[in-house]
Amino acid sequence: MRTVLRRTALSVSALTLTTAGTLSIVSPANAAANFTIPGVCGSSYYQVYSQTESGYDKSSDGWGTVVYIKIGYSPVTGKNCAFIQKSTTNYSYGQESGLSIALRRQKDGAYDYDGGSYKYFAGPVKLSAPNQCVSADGWDDWAGHWSTGWHACD
Template sequence: MITPMAIERTFVRTRKLATLLAGATLAASTTLVAGAAPASAAGPCGSSYSRVGVYAISRGDGTRTGTLEVYYSSSARKNCALTYGYGAYANTRSWKRVTISRADGSQEDTDANYYTYYAGPVYVSAPGACIDVAGTVPDWVTRELNNVHCG
């Protein structure tokens, strides 16, 4: 026969176990978040690259469809670019394209396909010169920047 005292003990043990598990879960998730990206972690272009520009890719009505990111490495003396989907195009298979070149049109590097996450990275060496960069997400929605990130 189950007594009220037995029920109370079971309830207290269950509550203590739940509290311990919740604490352990919180500690583990805090450790994972804090340790997820050490300061020395490489970015999408490589460990020596720093982001120098972020540009929205939008339809004519202003609806954002993607993001164009530009990076630079002073040690490699190169620029790098990627195109990500945004909103309905984020983390879904859709047409994504990124192009980078020197502003004179030379050394063009392009990556384009039906990607889930991003197109790129693409690279250009343009020390002392400006670059052109463009991103497309999805078909026909493009952001172009000419003569930018001069150095």
């Protein structure tokens, strides 16, 4: 059994063990169970900015939080990190739909980008920006486009 599990683990990008004791395959961009900066970006990262975005959602009044955009920083790597996460009231939460995040450096416009069809979040994207501000631009195909403006300027 162990040999089979090792070979399986090597042949797919991520595996999870469900409460029923069965294995299921999870896409790499949605494998993190903890949607926090340290959970998605890595344990050396801490959150420096978070933005909640509203739009048409499945709440009782049809309007509310649809995504969260989060920016982090790691003093160990010297990089910033960002991701966009669907809220649980987003119509496409738990279903694959278009989602993207770009992290931009202010001085020269350099960026890192991730986009595709995701169930829960896009990213992480990482960028070195010493002594510069960064901005995260997010997009959700159900709700639109947002920008955080310049943050983490230390």
